[in-house]
Structure formats: C-alpha cells, structure tokens
Amino acid sequence: xxxxxxxxxxxxxxxxxxxxxxxxxxxxxxxxxxxxxxxxxxxxxxxxxxxxxxxxxxxxxxxxxxxxxxxxxxxxxxxxxxxxxxxxxxxxxxxxxxxxxxxxxxxxxxxxxxxxxxxxxxxxxxxxxxxxxxxxxxxxxxxxxxxxxxxxxxxxxxxxxxxxxxxxxxxxxx
Amino acid sequence: xxxxxxxxxxxxxxxxxxxxxxxxxxxxxxxxxxxxxxxxxxxxxxxxxxxxxxxxxxxxxxxxxxxxxxxxxxxxxxxxxxxxxxxxxxxxxxxxxxxxxxxxxxxxx
Numbered sequence: 001x002x003x004x005x006x007x008x009x010x011x012x013x014x015x016x017x018x019x020x021x022x023x024x025x026x027x028x029x030x031x032x033x034x035x036x037x038x039x040x041x042x043x044x045x046x047x048x049x050x051x052x053x054x055x056x057x058x059x060x061x062x063x064x065x066x067x068x069x070x071x072x073x074x075x076x077x078x079x080x081x082x083x084x085x086x087x088x089x090x091x092x093x094x095x096x097x098x099x100x101x102x103x104x105x106x107x108x109x110x111x112x113x114x115x116x117x118x119x120x121x122x123x124x125x126x127x128x129x130x131x132x133x134x135x136x137x138x139x140x141x142x143x144x145x146x147x148x149x150x151x152x153x154x155x156x157x158x159x160x161x162x163x164x165x166x167x168x169x170x171x172x173x174x
Numbered sequence: 175x176x177x178x179x180x181x182x183x184x185x186x187x188x189x190x191x192x193x194x195x196x197x198x199x200x201x202x203x204x205x206x207x208x209x210x211x212x213x214x215x216x217x218x219x220x221x222x223x224x225x226x227x228x229x230x231x232x233x234x235x236x237x238x239x240x241x242x243x244x245x246x247x248x249x250x251x252x253x254x255x256x257x258x259x260x261x262x263x264x265x266x267x268x269x270x271x272x273x274x275x276x277x278x279x280x281x282x283x
Contacts, residue, residue, distance in 0.1 A: 078248030080255045099245025105223030
C-alpha cells in the first residue's frame, strides 16, 4: 500500500476529489454549513433542492416542516444531514460551530491524501446571511432549550433573511 | 488507514501522540526526548487545519498530526460521516485533548 504525500497542502486545495462505488463520479456534492446546522444551512439547502421556492417567502408551517429544521442538538454538530438531490447535485447541510475553516481545510487535505476520485465537493458557509433574530432565536431554541421563545424568533428571522439565502443559493448554482 | 491525531493547536499533545504511535518515544520519555521531537511547539494558530506528516508506521500507514482549534470537538464525527458517505480511504481520527487527565471515575454507593 502506497500513499502519495506531495499534495499541495499549503496552497489550499479547492476541490477534494473522492473515490467511491456508491456515488457516481459525475455527482457534485454541495455542503451548506453554519454554526448549528439547524436553521440557515437547512433553509439554504432546501432552496437548493427545490423544497422551497426561491422567490416566495415561506410560511412558518412550511419552514417547520422542512427535514432537520430546528432539530439539531449540540451532539449532532458535525453530522451530515442529507437534504436531497437535484439533477447531479447531492445536497447536505451540517453544523460546524465556529470551526468551519480549519475543519474544512483538514478534510480537504484528508481527501487529497486518500487520493479520492469523485466529483468536486463545494462547501458553502451560510453564516453571512444570518441576522440577529436568527442568532438569538437559535440560541434560545437550541442551546437553552426554550422552544416557545426561540422558535418564533428564528422563524421570523429566517423569513427576514430569506432573500439573502435565496441569493446565496442562486450564486452557488450559477 | 490514515491516522489523524488532532488537538487544539497541534503543537504539543498530538505530536507526542503521533510520536508514541510511531515508536519514536518509549513509554517513559524524559523532557529532552520530548523537546527533541521535530515540530514540538512549532505549529502556530495560522497552521490550523494543515496536517503534518509525522511518518509511516510499521504497516506503512501515514500518521499525521494537526491543530483544529475549536473544531477538534466535531472533526471526528464530521470526517467519519463524510468519508463514509463518499467513501474515502479508511480513517482514524483521534482527538488527543481528553487524554492529559484521566476521566473521572464514577463511584457507586
């Protein structure tokens, strides 16, 4: 067993390439990440796979009916949540706390070391689109466990941030 | 199998763990042995996320150490999930932070 180690770690690997029997080589993987992986990244991923319309603001019921919306616990951080496929895109959401940058860098290096060979993985941070309402509501609902206070705040905040999230997804899809 | 030893900065704990893995240290190392390790106390916060190759173990598997900052807590779960989803080479990611002090024992009455 031999491993190549001359991958360009310091220059930053833009795309990790992975080998797999399970996943077709031409599939593109999109991973939306935010702090907790329960609100903004889930909403963005849902827009990406077409569960939400990018132009129309969703109702509270529609947001709450999304898979994984407002369900993550602290122990779930780092777990991939599969949101669906659209065309050749596989879309996931994940909560990476404040450690998105080093964790993603280390992961891309890992895939380069393992010489994996499937399509590019795109990591998209959704934190720039998050507003104060979502932060306060997310902390109340997920960290403190106060769903009665946190959920209305985070739902209101998600509606306010919806156009930003939709624009982010539109830029990602190109 | 790729071995990743990670801690907060990748400067102390994980490099000693990697050296133990590679049998570069005996079980009772002196201070000079630890200070003599290459890269001991060298990695800086801006190096977070960059794995450093410590060497190859007896099975020929590469052993890396790295700092992950606050990501040390979630990285193992994240990497295992993603690599099992998209099937990369087998990976063992070891968080070295819990090891300086033994876990508190639970006493039953």
